[in-house]
Every structure is written in structure tokens, then in C-alpha cells.
Amino acid sequence: MTTRILHHFTLDPASRYARLVLGEKRIAFGEAIVRYWEPNPAFEALNPSGLTPVLVVGDLAERLVLCESHAIAGWAEDVVPDPPLLPRALQDRAEMRRLVQWFERKFDFEVNALLLHEKMEKRLLGLGSPDTNAVRAGREALRNHLRYMDTLLAERDWLACSRLTLADFAAAAHLSVYDYFAEVPWADFPACKTWYMKLKSRPCFRPLLSDRQPGMAPSSYYHDLDF
């Protein structure tokens, strides 16, 4: 049997995206937690960028090292095409790719760089207490993104089209971290809430719901399927 080890950090959105995609594809894997903000030569030997996640498939005799989300999600789609997470129609593929990149490029810059940095990274790195203005700006940016998602989800069953795609997992990976920190105002965005409830009840989501980062308690409803 092929061994597979995912090197990741529990509250890292990119890592969560990989875990959700692998889970949905029913690709089993062992785990190694990477404290990515600390020097780690062994991990950098796997991925010279030093960034999570990394999936190692096989052993030293025949090893495939999949560095970061595109290599992992692309490989998962290549080797386990069913269920397909890349839609067939050109229009749907375009929309899915746009939205995956939206979270990597726009959401990361506008929300994570402020809110995730203040709420999580500063604590992990020992950089002191959150800056109130940065938290406020990050919350406002998060609301803008939720508002935009709500308009998309008012017209579609899933984020990119009528079927579940990688875009849903990219979005849910990010939002699930803010849900851990009780930062998602679900009540104000009903279409997002319905969509997130559907995702949260999928088997692939279960491992994420039992994540607990020492010193950072999750929101009281973080693991509830009915929130």
C-alpha cells in the first residue's frame, strides 16, 4: 500500500483546501503538523518555498512530492477523476478557476493579510496583541467578500456552477478558519450560510471540525452542523 503523508498546519487556509479536496476524493493520508513560521530544514528539503501544504506519496524508492495546493488538487483530480471537482463545460471551468484564484489573490490580500494576521499569526509568532484598526478593516473586507459570495449563491447551488467544484473547497477552506475564530457573521449572509451548512455536513469536513489549536479555543458553534 502506498503511504501518503500530508504536511500541513491545521488553521492554514491552503492546508485546509488540500485536506478538503483529498477528503472529498476519499484519498486517505497520514498527517504531519508543520509549524510553518519556525525554521524547519527538513520541511524546506521537501518544499524549498517553505510553504504548506505538502503531500508526500510513496517512499524514498519512488516518491512523489506534491508542493502546495495546485500540485495537490491537480494530482488528486488526475489520479481520482471521480467525483470530478473540475467541471466539464468551458464556462463552468472558467468560473471555477476564476474563483479559486479569487481566494488566492484577492481574499488573501484583502482579508487574510489583515484579519488572519491579527487574530492568528501574531499569536503564533508572539508579535503582541491585535491592532484594533487592522482587525476592523479586515472584518469589513470579509463582509464585502461574503456579500459578493451571497449574490453568487443566490443564483447557484454551488459557488461556480450547479455542481460542487474546487472553488467551493477553496472558499470553504478560508471561511472555516474565520468560523473557528467566530469571525463570520453568518446571520447577515443567508445564502452563504446555507451553502456552508451543506459543505460542513460532508464527510470530508469532519477532520477539520475536530481541529483544536492549543491556546486558541474555537467558537462555541464551530463543530455544530446546525449553527
Add this chain to the structure above:
Amino acid sequence: MTTRILHHFTLDPASRYARLVLGEKRIAFGEAIVRYWEPNPAFEALNPSGLTPVLVVGDLAERLVLCESHAIAGWAEDVVPDPPLLPRALQDRAEMRRLVQWFERKFDFEVNALLLHEKMEKRLLGLGSPDTNAVRAGREALRNHLRYMDTLLAERDWLACSRLTLADFAAAAHLSVYDYFAEVPWADFPACKTWYMKLKSRPCFRPLLSDRQPGMAPSSYYHDLDF
């Protein structure tokens, strides 16, 4: 005949990546230059993120809007599979995807955020003269990336494997902007230089070499195939 219009900015690395991939696939397109740093409701109607590039295929009756680099490169590979820019072997695919993401995630954060911001964005936005320390840090980061690429290219014909892939165009798109600003110390990285000469002499590169941004003259050797 289907019309195709690429909305892009000449010195934007993501836009250059799309132009190179479309050029290599011999997919003809018209151009609309987007000054992405200015408010532009018509462009935001095409791409709500406001980010370049965007390729519009067809007319209003049947229009496909491809927002940003993954949607454009993925579509190009889907509709014009030959020449393939996504390799077949799992190992090569993994390496290509890792490197494309390297430039989007690590190079962008470590180099563009400093050096491109100081050399180009500040001038476009009228934010004053470059900060000497930021320029120095950006140059040092660029050297680190070139050093890493040099070690890869010492062992391979192309960046990800023995064949030309999307990773080469992602890397060349970024470096070509710094080459415009005479910021690439080619002489110190011979394997990178050989690789870039090979790319620069391809037909897909020609349109980039005639780019001229008003008020920003290119390096004296920017358009030379022998530099």
C-alpha cells in the same frame, strides 16, 4: 470568426503570462490596455476582482469571459491542446504546478511587493520616488530567486522538466518585467541567461519586446535576442 480581446497591462507579470501562453498556442487576440490602478467600472463589470488579465472570447450573444491567469491558461490548454504546456507525467505535472504557484505566491510576495512596487507601481500611482532600502531588499530577493532557478536549470532544459511548460512562461513573465527595468543581473546566473535567451527568441515573446510604457524607457538590451 470568433473575436478575442485581451484586457491587460503591458508591464503586469500576470498579463504577460497570459500573452505568452496565448502566443505559444497561436491563439490570436486583440488588445485593450487596462490602467488597473484607476477606477474602471467597465472593466470591473468583466472581472469583479478588478485584476488583470481578462480574455473575452466571442460577442455578447455567446461570450466567454476568462478572468485572470488560471482561467486563461487552463482554457488555452483545454481548447488548443497542441503544443501541450501541461506535461503528461505526474512527476512533471507536480513540478510544473509547484513552480507556477512559486511565482504567484513566493516570488510575488518576496520580490514584486518590493521591487516592482518601488520601480513601477509608485510611478504609475504617483507615490513619489523609490525607497532605497526597499529597492535593495527587493534586489537581494530577486538574486535569491535567480540563484534557485539557476540550480534547477543546471540540471534541466526547461524549468520544470525536459519540456517547455507553463512554469517557463510564469517565470519568464515575471523576469521580463525586471529585464525591462534593467534589474536582472544575467551575467551572474548563466543557466538562467541561456534559458531566457531560448524563450526570448520564440515568436510568442515578440509582442512583449516591443512594449514601451510612456515615461519608463526599457533597458538598452531589452529587445535584443543576444544580450
